[in-house]
Amino acid sequence: METLDFRFDSKPVPQAADPALCGVVGSGNLEILVQAGAQPNACEVSIKTSARGFASTWQAVLASFAASHPAGGTRIAINDMGATPAVVSLRLAQVLAEYQGGGQ
Amino acid sequence: MNAPLPRDWDTLRQSRSRRLERAASLGFGKEIPVDRIIDLLEAVIQPGDRVCLEGNNQKQADFLSESLADCSPERINHLSMVQSVLALPSHVDLFERGLANRLDFSFSGPQGARLAKLVQEQRIEIGAIHTYLELFGRYFMDLTPNVALIAAQAADAEGNLYLGPNTEDTPAIVEATAFKGGIVIAQVNERLEKLPRVDVPADWVDFTVLAPKPNYIEPLFTRDPAQITEVQVLMAMMAIKGIYAEYGVTRLNHGIGFDTAAIELLLPTYAADLGLKGKICTHWALNPHPTLIPAIEAGFVESVHCFGSEVGMDAYISARSDVFFTGADGSMRSNRAFSQTAGLYACDMFIGSTLQMDMAGNSSTATLGRITGFGGAPNMGSDPHGRRHASPAWLKAGREAYGSKAIRGRKLVVQMVETFREHMAPVFVEELDAWKLQKSMGAELPPIMIYGDDVSHIVTEEGIANLLLCRSPEEREQAIRGVAGFTPVGMARDKAMVENLRDRGIVRRPEDLGIDPRQATRDLLAARSVKDLVRWSGGLYAPPSRFRNW
Numbered sequence: 001m002e003t004l005d006f007r008f009d010s011k012p013v014p015q016a017a018d019p020a021l022c023g024v025v026g027s028g029n030l031e032i033l034v035q036a037g038a039q040p041n042a043c044e045v046s047i048k049t050s051a052r053g054f055a056s057t058w059q060a061v062l063a064s065f066a067a068s069h070p071a072g073g074t075r076i077a078i079n080d081m082g083a084t085p086a087v088v089s090l091r092l093a094q095v096l097a098e099y100q101g102g103g104q
Numbered sequence: 105m106n107a108p109l110p111r112d113w114d115t116l117r118q119s120r121s122r123r124l125e126r127a128a129s130l131g132f133g134k135e136i137p138v139d140r141i142i143d144l145l146e147a148v149i150q151p152g153d154r155v156c157l158e159g160n161n162q163k164q165a166d167f168l169s170e171s172l173a174d175c176s177p178e179r180i181n182h183l184s185m186v187q188s189v190l191a192l193p194s195h196v197d198l199f200e201r202g203l204a205n206r207l208d209f210s211f212s213g214p215q216g217a218r219l220a221k222l223v224q225e226q227r228i229e230i231g232a233i234h235t236y237l238e239l240f241g242r243y244f245m246d247l248t249p250n251v252a253l254i255a256a257q258a259a260d261a262e263g264n265l266y267l268g269p270n271t272e273d274t275p276a277i278v279e280a281t282a283f284k285g286g287i288v289i290a291q292v293n294e295r296l297e298k299l300p301r302v303d304v305p306a307d308w309v310d311f312t313v314l315a316p317k318p319n320y321i322e323p324l325f326t327r328d329p330a331q332i333t334e335v336q337v338l339m340a341m342m343a344i345k346g347i348y349a350e351y352g353v354t355r356l357n358h359g360i361g362f363d364t365a366a367i368e369l370l371l372p373t374y375a376a377d378l379g380l381k382g383k384i385c386t387h388w389a390l391n392p393h394p395t396l397i398p399a400i401e402a403g404f405v406e407s408v409h410c411f412g413s414e415v416g417m418d419a420y421i422s423a424r425s426d427v428f429f430t431g432a433d434g435s436m437r438s439n440r441a442f443s444q445t446a447g448l449y450a451c452d453m454f455i456g457s458t459l460q461m462d463m464a465g466n467s468s469t470a471t472l473g474r475i476t477g478f479g480g481a482p483n484m485g486s487d488p489h490g491r492r493h494a495s496p497a498w499l500k501a502g503r504e505a506y507g508s509k510a511i512r513g514r515k516l517v518v519q520m521v522e523t524f525r526e527h528m529a530p531v532f533v534e535e536l537d538a539w540k541l542q543k544s545m546g547a548e549l550p551p552i553m554i555y556g557d558d559v560s561h562i563v564t565e566e567g568i569a570n571l572l573l574c575r576s577p578e579e580r581e582q583a584i585r586g587v588a589g590f591t592p593v594g595m596a597r598d599k600a601m602v603e604n605l606r607d608r609g610i611v612r613r614p615e616d617l618g619i620d621p622r623q624a625t626r627d628l629l630a631a632r633s634v635k636d637l638v639r640w641s642g643g644l645y646a647p648p649s650r651f652r653n654w
Contacts, residue, residue: 028526051528060590084524085590086335086565094622 004047004055008066012040012073015100022095030083032091034099037075049080061085065092074099116285123148123287134263136313141171144311146179148287149251156249156277157187160440161211161324161479162412163270165255166192167291167315172253173197186247188236188273190215199228208247209477210234216474223475223545233551235482237444243280252281252288255319258299259292263306266299269413269421269436270321274304276441282308293318300433323415323648325391327365329631335565338614338624339520340366343455344375346568346617347561348384351497351516355387357447357484359456363520365395372402372630389446392417392428394647398630398640400427410436411443420644447484452497453516454484458553459525460536463581463593465556465571467519468538475545478553485554487515501560504572514572517554520563523589530591532584562587567613574610586611
């Protein structure tokens, strides 16, 4: 198990509903919780992952997410069991939409 | 003038006669008692023979393979094996026990690791790794078998054979052997007084043996829809909208795997909603994939010609004889050689997956420590320069590749991969493992499955790269890096150049295609379980027990 913490600049999320949860903790998958964060122009991410040694990949995936989505003012907690970047990116997009009350 | 040297012109026939006489002297007629099969094999096979052992990724002459492996290496040795697939433990036993020492083949999936070890120990000499059609071709050129050991469903008293739905490679093997002085031995599942139909006439067959149990058939093409992921749904949406619809692909082959199974299951839903019914995917060279059932039932599919059959699909196929090729008896007729020919010359698109791809687009399923071979992919995943007939998809691809004055079209060869495999192994790499494997095998060439210059498109979760539109090796490389996601080679992209390629439509993201990745849910799949497939088939599909969980 490895714990990783990141902080990225990101445009403020336009609207926030209740905390949102997406995904499941299963092999090749992950669970993401989005809640309100302290800084409106930053996205804070905390990851617990079963796959050690992928900090730079997480950094790249999350930086791309924070740059392409308005995710400022959020705190994101991730429980990962070896999800690929494709799954991580998809779940992040899904959970952020849900956090904004949009769902699908 | 030199007088011609005297020579015998029928040594093959003489050799065949001697072998048959040896069998006759041991009291063998055409029907061999099961407990004497080894005596027969030792009587008719000679050291140094070229032996074809029938077996593909589906049907296997498993009893004859095990029997041959149990023969005495004192009597039978230095065999040169020619076979489509090295799949069973007994196939490798032949080499480990010293009966055979040379191999020409196409595919070795499950035995890939054992094969690599034998090569490293220099206990096996690999002639070449082929694609199926190429190997069949060599059966009629320089690799004609002396003895063929084949599998059939049934034999009658004369020795006529019924092959059942899994005809597969048998006609090609038997024709090459029987008409060049060879011996044909068939294991059969049953003896019948009257066959449903005759697939191989008795005078092409020398001996038959009733196997103790029916020949093994691997349900290789059955994919459980329950295991299809949302990322695969996303890639399938991109492929349908960005390639199938844009080129109007009506004639095609799908490779094996969950990526293409997802496409099959989106035809009655997503593709139908896009108004594509009747415009794409009407004619197929394809094994009877259970995941194609919903598209067939929804009226998408007009015709399917099969390389082999698939376990559990026989009743469904018989009941859909407008779609599948079936005999007068009602059961399916498959034929790998003809289906591969259709895949080569009569399909406008091949779409499949791979384990590794380099920056020139070369792809390989060979990874370190495993020699797996290629099967049909190099054939169907190649642009045939012998093709002359036009079709809209072929012409459009040709104009994209060669410009508006193109004098030929181009086959669409699509590689569909997630950028990372399981355990975070990147698919996109700077150098294929195939190069290291070449060294360890001492081979002339690296085992590349599909050459980069044959690839037209790459689909990943990040987008589609259209390599036809690239005008330089640098553009191709950046187009590939541009869809390689967060793999090290993907992150090493020239961002400005990739954005330029995106402006030119060479790299397209989901949003460029009007696809919101959040729409990619499993709800779009026409069937979400094997049970759903059974329901779509009206109860005609009978999945093998390992795919039943109800």
